[in-house]
Amino acid sequence: MDTEHTGIAIIGGGPAGLTAALYAARGRAKTTVFERGIPGGQIVTTDRIENYPGFPEGLSGAELGDLMARQAEIHGAIIKGFNPVEAIEAADGHFTVVSEEGVFLADAVILATGTTPRKLGIPGEAEFTGRGVSWCATCDGALYRDKEVCVIGGGDAAVEEAMFLTRFASQVHLIHRRDALRATKCLQERAFLNDKIKIHWNRVVTEVIGANDKVSAVRLASTSGEPEEILPLAGVFIFAGIIPASELVENIVELGGMGYVSADVYGKTSVPGLFAAGDVASFGLKQVITAASKGAQAAFEALKYLDEDTATRSK
Ligand code: NAP
Numbered sequence: 001m002d003t004e005h006t007g008i009a010i011i012g013g014g015p016a017g018l019t020a021a022l023y024a025a026r027g028r029a030k031t032t033v034f035e036r037g038i039p040g041g042q043i044v045t046t047d048r049i050e051n052y053p054g055f056p057e058g059l060s061g062a063e064l065g066d067l068m069a070r071q072a073e074i075h076g077a078i079i080k081g082f083n084p085v086e087a088i089e090a091a092d093g094h095f096t097v098v099s100e101e102g103v104f105l106a107d108a109v110i111l112a113t114g115t116t117p118r119k120l121g122i123p124g125e126a127e128f129t130g131r132g133v134s135w136c137a138t139c140d141g142a143l144y145r146d147k148e149v150c151v152i153g154g155g156d157a158a159v160e161e162a163m164f165l166t167r168f169a170s171q172v173h174l175i176h177r178r179d180a181l182r183a184t185k186c187l188q189e190r191a192f193l194n195d196k197i198k199i200h201w202n203r204v205v206t207e208v209i210g211a212n213d214k215v216s217a218v219r220l221a222s223t224s225g226e227p228e229e230i231l232p233l234a235g236v237f238i239f240a241g242i243i244p245a246s247e248l249v250e251n252i253v254e255l256g257g258m259g260y261v262s263a264d265v266y267g268k269t270s271v272p273g274l275f276a277a278g279d280v281a282s283f284g285l286k287q288v289i290t291a292a293s294k295g296a297q298a299a300f301e302a303l304k305y306l307d308e309d310t311a312t313r314s315k
Pocket of ligand 1: 051120152153154155156157158160177178181182204239240241242284285286287
């Protein structure tokens with residue numbers, strides 16, 4: 001396999017990675033973005049983004065992802081979509097990035113791989129994935145026209161996606177393990193006003209039940225001492241939080257609690273030349289705007305790292 005050289009390799013094409021690409025390319029580094037799917041990252045599956053400034057009417061996640069990708073490309077970044085990275089190796093301040101499309105030698109790396117959805121680990125979850133169990137309402141919602149579905153979780157994702165699903169489903173059961181939602185207040189207000197959303201407080205799903213190879217019900221246990229119930233439905237959407245996608249670098253860089261990459265406010269990790277940006281390194285607020293901001297900061301630092309590297313080599 002041929003090897004190609006790039007100045008800054010950006011792993012992940014979500015808001016953090018694409019903003020890093022914009023800044024790195026404008027800083028005149030040869031910039032390559034590696035994205036395993038469509039550029040845009042997790043937001044591509046978000047129906048509406050209302051809290052990214054500059055778009056008063058909101059816009060779809062797919063539109064925003066596309067705009068960010070085009071802007072980075074206009075300024076010179078190369079975006080390699082559908083090209084997952086399989087391994088990253090670090091040696092002497094430089095990096096080998098092994099991707100499906102080929103091997104790249106990079107002078108610096110910005111890791112912006114984001115997060116993956118948390119699985120519940122309950123019986124039936126794996127068995128019925130793709131046959132009623134889903135992690136993407138935008139992708140699968142239309143399959144449940146006039147059917148009952150449930151959404152598991154009480155955060156922003158669960159409440160937003162539950163509302164999206166009311167466009168199709170006859171009833172959306174929002175199942176939350178506590179008696180108060182975690183989601184942003186304005187999202188909660190809309191959910192409480194939506195007749196198609198029924199909230200099951202203090203409940204956890206302990207089993208996904210199927211018949212004829214597809215989901216037919218869930219088993220609900222109470223966290224407040226009520227009897228167990230069986231809730232018949234056709235679809236189960238799980239939004240029970242996220243875990244950092246840090247496995248590519250787990251053997252080369254210091255990880256903090258829960259597997260997030262340890263990075264300082266500039267995005268610097270324990271390995272010189274390897275920076276981290278966005279949700280993979282963020283315990284705090286996880287928003288498009290915070291990811292974009294961290295991407296810009298990491299690119300700025302990576303450009304400085306390349307300048308220092310060139311200066312050292314020319315001595
Ligand atoms: P999250 O905020 O961590 O919420 C996860 C939810 O799942 C919580 O309500 C949690 O319950 C519940 N949960 C966790 N483990 C569970 C289990 N084993 N069984 C049942 N329920 C479980 O995750 P998220 O909603 O995916 O959001 C992730 C981040 O992205 C957040 O920072 C969020 O603000 C951000 N985000 C923002 C937007 C937006 O701004 N519009 C949209 C989507 C996501 P507890 O509440 O009891 O912990």
